[in-house]
Amino acid sequence: MKNLKYIYISLGILAFTACNDPEDVDLEPEVMAEALVELNAGSADFSTYVSLGNSLTAGFTDNALFIAGQENSIPNLLSTKFALVGGGAFSQPLMSDNIGGLLAGGTQLEGFDPRLVFGGAGPVDLADVIGPVDPTTDIILNNPTGPFNNMGVPGAKSFHLLADGYGNAANLAAQRANPYYVRMTGTTPDAKVLELAMAQSPTFFSLWIGNNDVLGHALSGADGTNPMTDQPTFDFAINTLVTTLTSAGAKGVMANIPYVTTIPHFTTVPHDPIDPAENGFAAQVPTLNTVYGALNQVYTALGETNRIVVFSDSTNNAVVIKDEALIDISAQITGAFNANPGFPVFVTQLGLPEAAAPLVASLLGTAYGQSRAATENDLLVLPSSNVIGKVNEASFADFSAVNLPPAIAGQFSVEGVTLPLADKWVLTPEEQDEINAVTTQFNATIASAASAAGLAYVDANQLLQDLASGGVTDGDFTLTANLVTGGGFSLDGVHLTARGYALMANEFMKSIDATYETNFEASGSLFNIGNYPTNYSPALQ
Structure with missing residues (x-):
């Protein structure tokens, strides 16, 4: 019994399909289809676009943040379309490499590891495929200089966007700061995320926040070590964010929170994985x-x-x-x-x-x-x-x-x-019900805030449920929520692939069309998601 080992998900779940080959990485610029009608900005002003959120905004994928993932983030993709109708430059706090992982003064930060890659049977650490890797992004030695239009902070909860000192390295030991945000604050380490966003006088913004307010609890198996945010705190955070971001007349788009029970991090490992034919x-x-x-x-x-x-x-x-x-x-x-x-x-x-x-x-x-x-x-x-x-x-x-x-x-x-x-x-079912109930309440807050402010609204929850229940077809490609083979979710089972982010960016543009009379969809300006990879090669450094 002591030598019994578990064989990783041997039910064919991780058999790789040709359309989602690990070498299926096309980083060439997208060639736009011939416009059906002339693209216009409607009533939106995209001249200064700022995005706020968490890892899903930052471009986090394969359990890490790295340059290629950031370049395929939803806000960066949107900025390329906004630029066609008056949008300005869009700056991101790019990592130093395509390895992922964070250092502090040359020392690897625990829990901030290099990216996952496909190892032939499932997700594995990059080092398992190519040998030792050396991350080069150091929050003490080589932070980029802002301001940044992409203010997505991996790990951030709703109220973190309002917190003083969240980007101050001196607060890391007390777990009151976030290393990813430390990279963004520069000479103002105590500045709030919202404060740095407003300093840019945005004319248009996107806000996708709240996932971590429930996700952290779920990722820990609801064991109580990372409790969900209480409703009053969440409501205050969302309403403060929206009120402040729109205070000078900016328009924007918001997205809601997916049910965690629809994502492959929680649906891939079967309840009965022990094969009596394995390992005696x-x-x-x-x-x-x-x-x-x-x-x-x-x-x-x-x-x-x-x-x-x-x-x-x-x-x-x-x-x-x-x-x-x-x-x-x-x-x-x-x-x-x-x-x-x-x-x-x-x-x-x-x-x-x-x-x-x-x-x-x-x-x-x-x-x-x-x-x-x-x-x-x-x-x-x-x-x-x-x-x-x-x-x-x-x-x-x-x-x-x-x-x-x-x-x-x-x-x-x-x-x-x-x-x-x-x-x-x-x-357990009881824990799932509790998490989904809180998510439903949080989504009601988000929808109400968006409606009251006249903002565009993306039902990301429904889109990811559709991925899990049969798939979503966009052009020539159908994405599902299956780990590795589905094409929609990256190897960590939580974050999207670049193709998944392109699909979500299209949903953002459709919502913006409906609210501000832009015509991204009618003009043929949506993304061809096939131009975006489902996996990054281990050779990408």
């Missing part, structure tokens, strides 16, 4: 069912049959998870085992002395007090694919500390098999 798992099934058989008897006696776990040696197996919505019956499990005269015999079958029975009873109670088999209604976060079937070292150390032999300690520490997956790896 089938041979372990009898032992596993002996252990869980003892637990299942307790569950049945307590009327908790929904917690029963049975492994199969012929079909794929669901992972075992910890579900904090379940009543904790740890004490009942321990008590039932200690009261069962046959339990010491069971313990000897595990290769332990009878005297170890009370200890084993306590350990089993603690481990399985809130456990159950995952169902198709549970969503496993994408990084769970890297831990399922592997030995949890912390658990192994805990079991070893109470003198269990290494072999037994390892057997009881296999993630998702004998050790229930922790809350951070799974979104």
Whole structure:
């Protein structure tokens, strides 16, 4: 059991299709189709365009920010169209390379890693394909000089755009600053994002913010370490942003927040990824069912049959998870085992002395007090694919500390098999419902603010639901929400590909047409999304 390893999503999900080959990178300028009618700006003034938002505004893709991704960001794409009807120059805080990752005084910042690439079977670190990489973007040594028209800050929540010191490197240690925004503030490190945006006197703006107000909670499996923003704070932030941005007569466009349950970060890893034909798992099934058989008897006696776990040696197996919505019956499990005269015999079958029975009873109670088999209604976060079937070292150390032999300690520490997956790896149906309910409330705030200010409005939530429910066709291409093969989402399962960003930019222009009587669509000025890549080559540096 200790050597059990998880084979990365072997259900054909990551088989690569020809139209989305990893070398499918076309960075040549787009050739516009012949205009159907003359392009005009309608009632919009694009002379000074400023964009505010988070990673989706910055051009973040493949789990990193890098030059090519920034050049294909929604605001930068839009600026090229705005330039045709009076739009001015558009500046971005470009990274120093196409590697991604951030340094601070030459030291790699934890959690700010180089980009992902396609490794033949799924997303892998760039270094896994080309060898060691050295990011060159340093927030202390080589920040670019603003002002910047693209004020998208990866990781920003709604209220962060109003926060003093969010771009001050001195606040990094206290986690009150964002390294990406540190790169943008220059000689005014305490300036708010909104303040720097307004300093440019925008005549037109785009605002796509709020995703991280729910997404951070979801990415952590709703384990409480990154709570969702409360409604009053969110409402204040959105209304303040819109009121301020329109205070001098600027027009603009806003987009809402997608449901996290529609994006491949939460829909790619199946609930039953354990193939009995892999790594000798089938041979372990009898032992596993002996252990869980003892637990299942307790569950049945307590009327908790929904917690029963049975492994199969012929079909794929669901992972075992910890579900904090379940009543904790740890004490009942321990008590039932200690009261069962046959339990010491069971313990000897595990290769332990009878005297170890009370200890084993306590350990089993603690481990399985809130456990159950995952169902198709549970969503496993994408990084769970890297831990399922592997030995949890912390658990192994805990079991070893109470003198269990290494072999037994390892057997009881296999993630998702004998050790229930922790809350951070799974979104249960209850957690999904809570997140979607808050997203719906936040989207009502965004829609109301946009309507009250007469702004264009993009239903990004519906577009991404359409990607997940069958795909969206634009020209000769149909994008879906499938990881790698779908073409819409990048390798991190959260952010869009360049082609996905071009699709979204078209939605922005359609909304602007409807509100300000521009004619980007009627004039044939929308983007041909086929001119934009779905993946970047590992050779791109």
